[in-house]
Amino acid sequence: AQSVTQLGSHVSVSEGALVLLRCNYSSSVPPYLFWYVQYPNQGLQLLLKYTSAATLVKGINGFEAEFKKSETSFHLTKPSAHMSDAAEYFCAVSGTGGYQKVTFGTGTKLQVIP
Amino acid sequence: EAGVTQFPSHSVIEKGQTVTLRCDPISGHDNLYWYRRVMGKEIKFLLHFVKESKQDESGMPNNRFLAERTGGTYSTLKVQPAELEDSGVYFCASSQDRGSYNEQFFGPGTRLTVL
Numbered sequence: 001a002q003s004v005t006q007l008g009s010h011v012s013v014s015e016g017a018l019v020l021l022r023c024n025y026s027s028s029v030p031p032y033l034f035w036y037v038q039y040p041n042q043g044l045q046l047l048l049k050y051t052s053a054a055t056l057v058k059g060i061n062g063f064e065a066e067f068k069k070s071e072t073s074f075h076l077t078k079p080s081a082h083m084s085d086a087a088e089y090f091c092a093v094s095g096t097g098g099y100q101k102v103t104f105g106t107g108t109k110l111q112v113i114p
Numbered sequence: 115e116a117g118v119t120q121f122p123s124h125s126v127i128e129k130g131q132t133v134t135l136r137c138d139p140i141s142g143h144d145n146l147y148w149y150r151r152v153m154g155k156e157i158k159f160l161l162h163f164v165k166e167s168k169q170d171e172s173g174m175p176n177n178r179f180l181a182e183r184t185g186g187t188y189s190t191l192k193v194q195p196a197e198l199e200d201s202g203v204y205f206c207a208s209s210q211d212r213g214s215y216n217e218q219f220f221g222p223g224t225r226l227t228v229l
Contacts, residue, residue, distance in 0.1 A: 004156075036220070041222075042222060043117075043118070043205070043220045043221050043222035043223060044157075044205065044207075044220035044223075045220070046217060046219075049217070090157065092157075101147065101159040101162060101170060101173070102147075102149075102159065102207075102218060103156075103159065104149075104156045104157040104158070105156055106154075106155060106156045107156070107157075
């Protein structure tokens with residue numbers, strides 16, 4: 001069984017400030033981990049993924065996340081927030097192997113304050 | 115290349131009515147998934163098709179939900195009869211079969227409101 005916990009349903013940051021969205025996972029098998037983003041009125045877009053290669057993963061739009069097995073965490077960061085980063089972010093986990101359903105967290109809405 | 119498309123984008127129906135949601139996956143993607151997000155909660159897996167066959171339907175909430183994928187192309191998800199708790203956003207995703215990791219590409223979702 002797998003699960004994901006995202007701390008904070010809403011996060012507000014000032015433009016230019018560090019973005020940190022927290023995610024902890026639980027998995028009985030080695031996981032694949034993902035961050036998805038949903039901009040208003042759009043579908044889910046893959047931001048970045050961890051698939052057992054490098055533990056520090058870089059994604060689109062300057063985001064990155066670090067897989068920490070000892071802490072079962074996969075926090076998402078961005079050094080400097082931009083107004084266009086305002087969206088809802090979902091952490092997700094799946095098992096490895098080709099046909100794996102994705103288990104999502106409850107999402108974190110990021111507000112960027114000018 | 116066109117992404118995953120879903121129709122309609124919004125649907126408002128009354129309790130007891132029937133609604134059919136459609137998903138067109140990316141061309142050539144054998145895997146098709148349905149997910150649902152009920153208001154304020156997590157996005158939950160409903161089922162997975164490989165071509166026209168149901169590979170995993172463990173997330174289907176009850177027998178009021180019927181998913182089909184005739185011919186292994188587009189898929190429909192029918193809710194009959196709809197209940198208030200069926201309101202939410204229904205996402206479809208598709209992926210290729212490439213072995214150990216198959217990225218799922220998501221559609222924009224269908225927002226269903228049951229009154």
